[in-house]
Amino acid sequence: MWSFSDARLGQTYGFPVVGKLNGQWKVLLSSGYDNSDGKGYVFVLNAGTGALEQTLSTSCVNSGTTAGGRCGIAKIGVLMERQNVDDSILMAYAGDLAGNLWRFKLGDGSSQAIKVAQTGTDALRQPITTAPVIVPHDVNSATPMHYLTFGTGRYLNQADMVSSDTQTFYGLIVNPASAIMDNSFAALRTSTALSPLVLEKTCDKTIKDNLGGSVGMIDTVDTGNLSDKCSSTSDYDTITLKRAANQVPAGDLLSCKQQLKGWRADMMFTKERLSVHAD
Incomplete structure (x- = not known):
């Protein structure tokens, strides 16, 4: 001790x-x-x-x-x-x-x-x-x-x-x-090296956390391009925090623009x- x-x-x-x-x-x-x-x-x-x-x-x-x-x-x-x-x-x-x-x-x-x-x-x-x-x-x-x-x-x-x-x-x-x-x-x-995200919406439906309590969902999208995937050259500035249906976001980061160094929301x-x- x-x-x-x-x-x-x-x-x-x-x-x-x-x-x-x-x-x-x-x-x-x-x-x-x-x-x-x-x-x-x-x-x-x-x-x-x-x-x-x-x-x-x-x-x-x-x-x-x-x-x-x-x-x-x-x-x-x-x-x-x-x-x-x-x-x-x-x-x-x-x-x-x-x-x-x-x-x-x-x-x-x-x-x-x-x-x-x-x-x-x-x-x-x-x-x-x-x-x-x-x-x-x-x-x-x-x-x-x-x-x-x-x-x-x-x-x-x-x-x-x-x-x-x-x-x-x-x-x-x-x-x-x-x-x-x-x-x-x-x-x-104010850094231009960070992609600005927005907290697009929260869900009022009942979602249970690990302790059985009710929680909300947060979905985030890039403010400049709302595409979910880098499917074309024009989408290379897209960063999206993905979430599975009825789950709290896992925090996966999709970044296709190499000079970007992160995000903010x-x-x-x-x-x-x-x-x-x-x-």
Whole structure:
């Protein structure tokens, strides 16, 4: 039994992440919000002893303003190698309240996180309070990529209850080997490298989730071309998130235009936001 305490550990909303690094079991903790210096951190601890073995910080500047936001990190998303076999962690990602998305290279002594993207500039920034979901992408190419999906929004204080700021779902194809942020990801809200999707409709019919509860369906289509398939040259800019009948969308991405690096879809309803983790 052990405990971990650090001045850089603030109000923690995220769950610990347990996995292997270099064959040894580790625990990943996020710094949370309102810590001693306002920066975002990921702590790597020895799972057996609780000893702190690696600390990675972001370069986010905590201005405390509406535009800049705060730099706290709540929830960590990881990409596992051989998940459910030996749970080795390949890479970790997390977002902050200032709308930045960060990559954390673990187990090699690194101390600085790499900024992957930011949702916007100044007042257009959207907070990220949930863990991104990461899967391998184009693994057989010379440059294997990661495919990240996440949503924006916060529900932390009274002001958040009345905020009508637009929040967005994103899907990004990122290079995990890059040491700098792709310029296309410097302002995701307006990036021409992302295909703009719309949440076309929701279904009122009763659909049961795994727990027997009723859920809705979301269907998304490309705003520029409503074709479902890349059936001709004119359709090469089509990206559609497909769903099977009477099922919650699986999140399949169809992308035929090679220069596109992802997609975005604004949430449909006023005051809508993503504030819980979803796979």
